[in-house]
Amino acid sequence: MTRLLTDLPQPRLLEALSEASVVVQPIGALEQHGPHLPVSTDLVIPEEIGARAVERAAASGVDAWLLPPIAASKSDEHHAYPGTIWMEASTIWNTLVDVGRSVAATPARTLVFLNGHGGNSALLQVVNREIRRRFGLRTFSMGTGTQRAGGAANGGPDEFGMGIHAGHSETSLMLALRPDLVDMSRAVRNVPEHIAAFETIGFNGYPVSFGWTSDDFGASGVVGDPTGATAAYGEELVAEGVDFVARALGEIAAFRHAA
């Protein structure tokens, strides 16, 4: 049976959904990913991980349903690279609120944003509350669980914890999912190593964050080291991601704010 909600006729869709249903909205991005990965990288990953994880969760008894992905989102950090199709924060904000309003009109009470692009994370945390307050849905947002900092520990090159864009993990993922779209002969390393020396300032998990656009780190559009990427490592990340998202959907289905 299909888990893609929009494959159903509207009356069947309403019958299929209940208070227990978990509706998953993948969010992609269409943005430059260096000279070696397709612009659709951040769309391919959440679409693939989402489809597999929803199947897995449904097989274990979670009434999980998938919406087609939103292809483009808040990729303004890649504005300097034509070919990036990016939305203003207000555009994606309004789009997600509209999805929330629409899902709230069905019997489903739970909406999950499965985010394929880090640039949306802060906005998603805010939109979770907006949709909760305005439409009463239980709202959640998460990544695909596939991003790891490259390092000797996982057989990759050292990215100093900064393999955030088109680097080791993302390139390996694409070698696993869509090798036909990857051109390793054009992969280049670009790691802003000097930033690793700051103790309080960094990309993720640091107490001080900073504004940036991807051209701040050089012309290649890469932040990380894709040169040692392998399909085998990508398969590991895919398995981890599917496992993580399926497990999270199980917890989300059981989650209630009050005991």
Ligand SMILES: [Zn+2]
């Ligand atoms: Zn990406």
